[in-house]
Amino acid sequence: MKTRTFAALLLAALLLPAAALAGGGRKVAPIADPVVAKECGACHMAFQPEFLPARSWEKLMADLANHFGDDASLAPAARERIRAYLVANAAGVAPGKESRKVADSVPANATPLRITETGRWARKHRPGEVNPVAFASAKVKSKANCAACHTGAADGYYED
Ligand code: HEC
């Protein structure tokens, strides 16, 4: 009896997702396409598509040769596959709260190329929430370095 109770408890603990133990929930779906994860994760963390509207991804994918000062060009087949994935899972397209909140935070006439330029991101990281000095610290270096502060970022966790 005792052994069985212990076994059941152990099983429950193993089945509990790590995030539930940490007290946070998954904010966005992790990237499910290995080509997107690999090609768009080569220089920085592969950002989840829900953080930008579809029109932003279209614009960004149309000029990878001039990508924030880098050349991130891809062969046409890979580029098309990635573009389709990003657009199909963009803010306002993917289900879920974060998707809708990001979409609602970008004016219809704006096409930001940076996640950090969306109203939703700016609000969540305003000076009262995050000390602006932190973004320039040696550990973080850039606002786009999400994983420096959100250790579970690649898996879609953003509440730590
Ligand atoms: C050759 C390196 C390289 C590759 C490959 C690359 N990027 Fe980038 N990306 C950068 C650099 C450099 C920045 C600017 C980072 C910064 O400001 O700290 C950036 C920034 C971004 C940003 C803006 C982040 C923000 O909010 O400031 C997005 C979005 C982005 N990349 C998407 C992509 C996507 C999608 C792919 C895959 C098609 C990709 N990147 C592949 C180098 C790369």
Ligand code: HEC
């Ligand atoms: C300097 C550290 C830092 C960096 C870099 C950073 N964040 Fe954050 N982020 C925070 C803090 C602090 C909060 C607010 C605390 C919280 O909500 O847990 C936050 C909140 C958030 C939230 C809201 C979570 C919620 O509770 O609703 C999201 C989503 C998020 N960040 C995404 C990002 C993304 C995407 C990037 C990269 C483009 C990024 N963050 C870069 C520190 C950072």
